[in-house]
Amino acid sequence: MRKLNIFNAYKIHDLEPERHVQSWFLVLLIAYSALMMGLSGLDLQTQLLTQAIVWLLNPTAPLPEFDHRFYIYAIAYPLVLLAGFLLSTTYASTLIYNANHKESKSALPQVARRFFPLLIYALLIGGIHLLSIFLLEIPYFFFLSIFYYVPVEVVLEKRSLTEAMEQSYRQTKGRKLHIFASIIAVTFLIRFLSQFLVSTMAGSAWAGSLIMGFAFALRMLASGRLKGILYLTQKGIELPRSGKDDL
Numbered sequence: 001m002r003k004l005n006i007f008n009a010y011k012i013h014d015l016e017p018e019r020h021v022q023s024w025f026l027v028l029l030i031a032y033s034a035l036m037m038g039l040s041g042l043d044l045q046t047q048l049l050t051q052a053i054v055w056l057l058n059p060t061a062p063l064p065e066f067d068h069r070f071y072i073y074a075i076a077y078p079l080v081l082l083a084g085f086l087l088s089t090t091y092a093s094t095l096i097y098n099a100n101h102k103e104s105k106s107a108l109p110q111v112a113r114r115f116f117p118l119l120i121y122a123l124l125i126g127g128i129h130l131l132s133i134f135l136l137e138i139p140y141f142f143f144l145s146i147f148y149y150v151p152v153e154v155v156l157e158k159r160s161l162t163e164a165m166e167q168s169y170r171q172t173k174g175r176k177l178h179i180f181a182s183i184i185a186v187t188f189l190i191r192f193l194s195q196f197l198v199s200t201m202a203g204s205a206w207a208g209s210l211i212m213g214f215a216f217a218l219r220m221l222a223s224g225r226l227k228g229i230l231y232l233t234q235k236g237i238e239l240p241r242s243g244k245d246d247l
Helices: 018-038 044-057 068-101 108-113 115-135 138-146 150-156 161-171 176-200 205-235
Strands: none
Touching: 018 068, 018 205, 068 108, 068 115, 068 150, 068 205, 108 115, 108 150, 115 138, 115 150, 115 161, 138 176, 150 161, 150 205, 176 205
């Protein structure tokens, strides 16, 4: 039976070896929570996006003033985000590899061996993301939709970055809108839901940092699972079963 990709993407526990997934989640949770705790629970990326909306509605609004925490964030956040990207790619590659080879094996060593082209791609999408913040990140998500399968093509097929981009462009033809909507549903909404929880439920920077760390870890691994699901669906390959209920 064909699964609903959007809802299945959140079942990050449904992958073997499960202990690896737990370790990846814990690493991302701790890294992002520590970063937010050092910034008193302040997510400056969301503040920039909020400010962009303010400017769109009122172009005469004054420019915000940034304190020293912004510069700490500017250095540390890309490193944490890179870790999230690599572990998201690891999740997607593991899911695809296990489905193709009918075995439970982490793709982390393969991802590590392809670190350099993945780093170049991460810098590329990071730059596009930064430029897209003041356009509500729409160009960023469209770019992801077009080159969605680049990381797994680089890791699993050992393609060069340019070859992987060409292959992804062909693979996403006619499916870009579906991929775009899926990315928005799985990643974009989680981030703003976490912001809502922080603003309404968290009474301290410590609690807010943990909520945002949890949301970040879930978002990264869910995006990796979504990528693996969509890739396998396109190839007509069934998801590997781990013995858990997959409803």
